[in-house]
Amino acid sequence: MPIPSVIYEDDTLIAFDKPSGMLVAPDRWDKKRENLMGLVHDKMGHEVANVHRLDADTSGILLCTKTKAALDFVSGQFQSKTVAKVYHAICTGLPAPELFAPNEDAPPLPPDAFFVDRDLIEDEANPGRMRTIRKKGKASQTVVLVLERFQKFTFVECRPLTGRTHQLRVHLQFSGLPILNDPFYGDGVTQLMLSQLKRGYKGRVDEKPLISRLALHASRLTVKHPVTREPVTIQAPLPNEFEVALKYLRKFAAVK
Numbered sequence: 001m002p003i004p005s006v007i008y009e010d011d012t013l014i015a016f017d018k019p020s021g022m023l024v025a026p027d028r029w030d031k032k033r034e035n036l037m038g039l040v041h042d043k044m045g046h047e048v049a050n051v052h053r054l055d056a057d058t059s060g061i062l063l064c065t066k067t068k069a070a071l072d073f074v075s076g077q078f079q080s081k082t083v084a085k086v087y088h089a090i091c092t093g094l095p096a097p098e099l100f101a102p103n104e105d106a107p108p109l110p111p112d113a114f115f116v117d118r119d120l121i122e123d124e125a126n127p128g129r130m131r132t133i134r135k136k137g138k139a140s141q142t143v144v145l146v147l148e149r150f151q152k153f154t155f156v157e158c159r160p161l162t163g164r165t166h167q168l169r170v171h172l173q174f175s176g177l178p179i180l181n182d183p184f185y186g187d188g189v190t191q192l193m194l195s196q197l198k199r200g201y202k203g204r205v206d207e208k209p210l211i212s213r214l215a216l217h218a219s220r221l222t223v224k225h226p227v228t229r230e231p232v233t234i235q236a237p238l239p240n241e242f243e244v245a246l247k248y249l250r251k252f253a254a255v256k
Contacts, residue, residue: 026038059217090246118132120137120164140167141162152190
């Protein structure tokens with residue numbers, strides 16, 4: 001498999017547009033499974049290092065550094081939570097009005113946004129998964145901006161203020177908006193089919209979902225450059241499956 005598309009590169013940084021389904025690093029149980037950093041190291045050398053991770057099923061920006069000095073500088077930003085991250089997701093369900101109730105602990109919010117402040121811990125009953133807890137877990141905060149409402153679906157922008165495992169997936173589930181096609185935190189039933197949206201559908205008998213992968217994409221990342229110390233914003237366009245799904249949702253399922 002070729003290395004994913006490069007969406008930003010200079011002398012010290014390189015960012016890839018990771019596809020859904022690809023691991024960032026070797027799997028702890030299956031060391032032979034192909035992963036992005038294995039491909040990168042084979043073709044670009046081991047000096048290139050990732051400074052953060054994405055879930056295998058999440059697509060979008062994966063930022064790497066080319067030097068030890070850059071790795072230390074950029075990694076420090078992730079550890080101090082000063083990196084600005086933006087994700088987009090298609091969720092099942094519509095946001096409940098109580099999500100938008102005033103919250104004195106929330107940062108300044110844009111219109112039609114809500115704040116999730118819920119600790120996360122490992123789910124003892126389901127290894128490899130996380131769950132929310134009111135206190136005594138890992139502090140986790142997310143700003144969620146509702147971009148578009150459709151019949152039974154919502155398109156959102158997420159701005160995580162912390163970087164916990166599965167944070168956005170769990171926080172959206174907790175808010176009543178599980179991400180479409182989430183095998184861990186979704187309802188296991190809902191699919192986005194054109195036949196459900198379009199009246200008088202006369203398409204294929206063996207119809208496939210408009211989007212069949214986890215509907216979560218890392219769209220934008222802003223860090224201070226390790227050399228210039230100026231902000232650098234990297235963007236990854238929405239994958240084609242997202243664009244197709246949103247096209248038909250807007251055409252046939254817009255909430256008026």
